[in-house]
Amino acid sequence: MENNTKKTAVLETGDRILRMLECFTIEKPEWGVTELSEHLGLYKSVVHRMLVTLEHRGFITQNPQSQKYMLGIKLFELGVVVGNQMNLRTVAKPVMEELCENTKETVMLMIVDGLEGICVEKVESTQSVRYTSPLGKRVPLHAGATTKILLAYLPEDKIDKIISKGLPKFTDYTVSDPDELRQQLQTIRKQGYCISSNDFSLGGMGIAVPIMDHSGEVVAGLSISGLEFRMNDIADSLLRQCQAAADSISKRLGAR
Amino acid sequence: MENNTKKTAVLETGDRILRMLECFTIEKPEWGVTELSEHLGLYKSVVHRMLVTLEHRGFITQNPQSQKYMLGIKLFELGVVVGNQMNLRTVAKPVMEELCENTKETVMLMIVDGLEGICVEKVESTQSVRYTSPLGKRVPLHAGATTKILLAYLPEDKIDKIISKGLPKFTDYTVSDPDELRQQLQTIRKQGYCISSNDFSLGGMGIAVPIMDHSGEVVAGLSISGLEFRMNDIADSLLRQCQAAADSISKRLGAR
DNA sequence: CTCCCTTTATCAAGGGTTTCTTCATTTCTA
DNA sequence: TAGAAATGAAGAAACCCTTGATAAAGGGAG
Numbered sequence: 001m002e003n004n005t006k007k008t009a010v011l012e013t014g015d016r017i018l019r020m021l022e023c024f025t026i027e028k029p030e031w032g033v034t035e036l037s038e039h040l041g042l043y044k045s046v047v048h049r050m051l052v053t054l055e056h057r058g059f060i061t062q063n064p065q066s067q068k069y070m071l072g073i074k075l076f077e078l079g080v081v082v083g084n085q086m087n088l089r090t091v092a093k094p095v096m097e098e099l100c101e102n103t104k105e106t107v108m109l110m111i112v113d114g115l116e117g118i119c120v121e122k123v124e125s126t127q128s129v130r131y132t133s134p135l136g137k138r139v140p141l142h143a144g145a146t147t148k149i150l151l152a153y154l155p156e157d158k159i160d161k162i163i164s165k166g167l168p169k170f171t172d173y174t175v176s177d178p179d180e181l182r183q184q185l186q187t188i189r190k191q192g193y194c195i196s197s198n199d200f201s202l203g204g205m206g207i208a209v210p211i212m213d214h215s216g217e218v219v220a221g222l223s224i225s226g227l228e229f230r231m232n233d234i235a236d237s238l239l240r241q242c243q244a245a246a247d248s249i250s251k252r253l254g255a256r
Numbered sequence: 257m258e259n260n261t262k263k264t265a266v267l268e269t270g271d272r273i274l275r276m277l278e279c280f281t282i283e284k285p286e287w288g289v290t291e292l293s294e295h296l297g298l299y300k301s302v303v304h305r306m307l308v309t310l311e312h313r314g315f316i317t318q319n320p321q322s323q324k325y326m327l328g329i330k331l332f333e334l335g336v337v338v339g340n341q342m343n344l345r346t347v348a349k350p351v352m353e354e355l356c357e358n359t360k361e362t363v364m365l366m367i368v369d370g371l372e373g374i375c376v377e378k379v380e381s382t383q384s385v386r387y388t389s390p391l392g393k394r395v396p397l398h399a400g401a402t403t404k405i406l407l408a409y410l411p412e413d414k415i416d417k418i419i420s421k422g423l424p425k426f427t428d429y430t431v432s433d434p435d436e437l438r439q440q441l442q443t444i445r446k447q448g449y450c451i452s453s454n455d456f457s458l459g460g461m462g463i464a465v466p467i468m469d470h471s472g473e474v475v476a477g478l479s480i481s482g483l484e485f486r487m488n489d490i491a492d493s494l495l496r497q498c499q500a501a502a503d504s505i506s507k508r509l510g511a512r
Numbered sequence: 513c514t515c516c517c518t519t520t521a522t523c524a525a526g527g528g529t530t531t532c533t534t535c536a537t538t539t540c541t542a
Numbered sequence: 543t544a545g546a547a548a549t550g551a552a553g554a555a556a557c558c559c560t561t562g563a564t565a566a567a568g569g570g571a572g
Contacts (some may be wrong), residue, residue, distance in 0.1 A: 010309040013269040018313045029341045053266040056272045071338045079335010080392030082327045085285045136336030
């Protein structure tokens, strides 16, 4: 995600280090020097020197057995600082816990960052078979109820940008036709919620509503997610509970 | 915390950026350009350029109203990656939840990083009056049960180093005499647990035990923390439950 | 089980590139 | 409106990349 409103140029060396940090993900948390070199298109000695710099202050640590590198405890600390400063998360958590208790399904809170959605909080169902998604994971906005509700309230130019980047299919039910997606988004805005099944994962179902801040702007999506066969017949009831929860959170954020 | 086993020099620009990131803490999550400049002893234009570099990729974000800078969502994502790769946390969490449920007090998991302790997981009591400490916060090792249990099992040279850095008092009961501290640590090792009151916060009480990994090494401290007047009379029972929980976690980590 | 070869990680030095230092300009707040 | 903070630009100074050497580790073959 790029913020290019400022004229000041970025520091090349700094930007390169940040780019490398972005390689460490939930899917691939461990990297070797050669792997990073190839992935980033940088000399191995450059990569190594960056890793030593990060390791020096605990931002990265090396697994002595495998010699591979992984993110260090300092990033855990900084991550907690970010989590703490999200008023939205603090306010939402107890409401989400209650909603999960009442519905027995996973409750998720997502925001938009750039052209993607990120799960910033979740309360997982305690049922053995449950829907879940990793906290902090980035997902596309056109598949899944929680992200489609966010997409619906984005500015038109941003929706255009997302569509122009392409709409990959995750299942046979994932919408990939731009006109059909726009139609869906219009319906979502009209009814003020999104219910979708099977479009991100087969057998999955999500019921999502928007959360507003004091200025009436949509700042997050709240959803109940689970298995379709469990949720389909009680969708109305789940929707009402989700709406009540979102209203509660919105009010605490200063919405009218 | 410095890892200086490698001969490769760190990148000055990179190190400077990391040093700046370390300024953003739970206590002070927002900084202005001039504040950072003075705190770090760097020119304002250098600080500004570093901030723009971090902002460019979402590692830092600027509050438009106050013009101050705070950590960005990218660090939240990386923080989650770190949290996920901590096998200890994943294994411990359900056990901690049960322990909290059974004891009604806050349960905490701490590790050592450098010469300090860090809380890497906690399950807070649901009682309105409860003991708590921020997740991810660094604390000294000589005050409080959870950290003293960790200190007790550190190598002698590391204990010496910590003592030589000084033992600040948090209450009148905080141990600050090196000989007395060593005595306490010996007792803790002997009995295999630590119970302390009032030495980190007045009225607070903690019961802590060590968690071992597959090699028998102490990798974390597990504790029940609460108010002294609630815990004092049932300390034996709480200690047994804490020991059982720690044993369970240790076994799942491969300890015998 | 040991040795050899291949791959990866680590390290060093000079030329080229990037960033700091200084100060100007813009923006914001009281 | 004035002062303080944020933002931005250009030449000198410092840093880093590029290249290749060395060390370490792992795997396969005998």
